[in-house]
Amino acid sequence: MAKKPKFDVIIFGATSFVGDIITAYMMKQYGVSGKVAWAVAGRSESKLAALKEKHGAEALDHIIADASDETALKQMVTQAKVILSTVGPYALYGEPLVKACVEAGTDYCDLAGEVQWYKCMMDKYAATAEKTGARIVHCSGYDSIPSDMGVYYLQQHAQEKLGSYCNQVDMRVKKIKGAASGGTIASMINITKEAVKDPALRKELANPYSICPADHDFTVRQDNISGAVFDGDYDAWIAPFVMAAVNTRVVHRTNALMDNAYGTDFKYSEAMIMGKGSKGKSRARMLSFGLGAFMVSAALPPTRWVLEKFVVTKPGDGPSPEDQENGLYDMRFIGKTKEGGQIKVKVYGDKDPGYGSTAKIISEAALCLAGLPKKDKAGGFWTPASAFGQSLIDNLTAHAGLTFEVLDD
Ligand SMILES: NC(=O)c1ccc[n+]([C@@H]2O[C@H](COP(=O)([O-])OP(=O)(O)OC[C@H]3O[C@@H](n4cnc5c(N)ncnc54)[C@H](OP(=O)(O)O)[C@@H]3O)[C@@H](O)[C@H]2O)c1
Structure with missing residues (x-):
């Protein structure tokens, strides 16, 4: 049987503008040694250290990987159930990570609002994702x-x-x-x-x-x-x-x-x-x-x-x-x-929408993905609604400041 990954979620690009807000949210909501095992990752050791210090998260694990370093990405993706990536523009930097996740069977979500890149990733990697069981969920922020x-x-x-x-x-x-x-x-x-x-x-x-x-x-x-x-x-x-x-x-x-x-x-x-x-x-x-x-x-x-x-x-x-x-x-x-x-x-x-809310939304989407049994959802390129359905609405309303309501006529 395959070894259980050490982390539920790794936030790749945690030093980005939105990554900083995601880190703050994860710290506030889940802390360092709580029920969620998570880590931060990025290309700069010093920036990651500063991020952890800023959020009082010195005890949090961090991983160094450049978005173009296939070996480092491979090592990173085998350590988590889900990689949450904020390293964009995705069309410029995103492909090696999607490839690494798909090949390893690791689930992945991001904030890509770049439809042309979404299509390109599907065309190249959907067949492999179906084989390895990797669930890829692009557009997991305010859009869409x-x-x-x-x-x-x-x-x-x-x-x-x-x-x-x-x-x-x-x-x-x-x-x-x-x-x-x-x-x-x-x-x-x-x-x-x-x-x-x-x-x-x-x-x-x-x-x-x-x-x-x-x-x-x-x-x-x-x-x-x-x-x-x-x-x-x-x-x-x-x-x-x-x-x-x-x-x-x-x-x-x-x-x-x-x-x-x-x-x-x-x-x-x-x-x-x-x-x-x-x-x-x-x-x-x-x-x-x-x-x-x-x-x-x-x-x-x-x-x-x-x-x-x-x-x-x-x-x-x-x-x-x-x-x-x-x-x-x-x-x-x-x-x-x-x-x-x-x-x-x-x-x-x-x-x-773009930052304060997006940071909470993608964190909760990543946790939904980490909790989604492989037997319940096959590998492939899913949308948020087709992957998570009501469970994401429940998480978003419980934690992420969203409300969904039917209005009277
Ligand atoms: N869908 C939505 O609702 C939504 C909302 C917000 C943002 N976004 C998208 O999310 C992405 C991030 O936005 P942002 O404003 O937070 O961007 P940002 O502050 O410019 O951050 C970009 C991140 O990419 C990292 N990076 C760049 N090249 C790298 C490489 N070769 N290896 C590893 N990391 C690398 C940077 O690392 P360093 O820190 O080391 O420089 C930084 O962490 C953008 O694509 C944006 O369009 C979408």
Whole structure:
């Protein structure tokens, strides 16, 4: 029989901006010698020592591994049930670790919001993961867990309340407070840079089913909210939501992995509510224009240079502790059945979405993964909802400051 790994979870990239917050959360919630055996890892001995000292975690084990050092990664992944990685942009640094986990049969989760990389990893490693039993769960942060679990929760309650799944769900961000970090912006700039060079990638990024299994049954055209649009459900104007391109893909993959549980004609969209009347309309237009301008600037080398040098947060930086504490998000889901039934769900998270909340979300996802018996879930590339179902909702509401609620009509 194989030896039991020493750790439940190793946090790789614990010295990142988000890794620091994850370490604080794990210390507060689980301590050093409690029921969870965990360790931190990264490429710099001195940074890891400083991290442990900062959090009073000197007794915590740490492991040194560079993201490109296959031997060190191999040694690290055999010591844990789950590797939680924050080393990004993943498209630049992530592959050797996914490969090491897949080959060793070690489970893995990350904060990758890079759909093109997600697909590339699946294409290369899904067959091996199925053989070794490694469960890979990308997108285990703010993108895409509140969206993926929100739709899952809505569909479970639709079954109870309306007697069927909703073939249309629309998520609208009602409120969101929190800034992006340097690491996230670096990842967004990297995707744009890759897309400019590669027409096939641009086509892939435009495909809502790009990470669904190749033999999926979906043909329905999805609504892509790319500008200011009036939304009759809210009597308000909506604008594009920056994470929609990732979240919608993950939700469709969940549907495919759960045997089309939401229907083969399932439609899903995400957007931000910008307000009513002419004020709402001009806010929606401004946000749409701002997002477009960011993408264009990130695509062109001279303006990208200016963005990276002077405008955006640098990797390693992010929102202040006060901004994390004062952050929040309130997401509303409306589901509709073919028969005309309707259900409304609210998903709320405390702290800023990208960091304060993400750190708690991915920690709990990693622990769900560590507790998921291999016999209950085969190896492969899973989404959060298809891997964990209700158990993740339970963990998130018990520990991570999220609430899931069905609203009255
Ligand atoms: N999905 C979400 O909701 C969400 C939210 C937040 C962040 N993210 C993503 O998470 C990632 C991290 O974000 P962040 O803002 O925390 O980034 P960050 O502060 O820039 O940290 C990047 C980390 O990568 C490590 N690293 C870089 N090259 C390495 C190598 N060769 N070997 C080992 N480690 C290496 C860095 O190590 P050193 O400390 O030694 O430099 C650092 O720990 C980004 O990809 C971001 O897009 C996603």
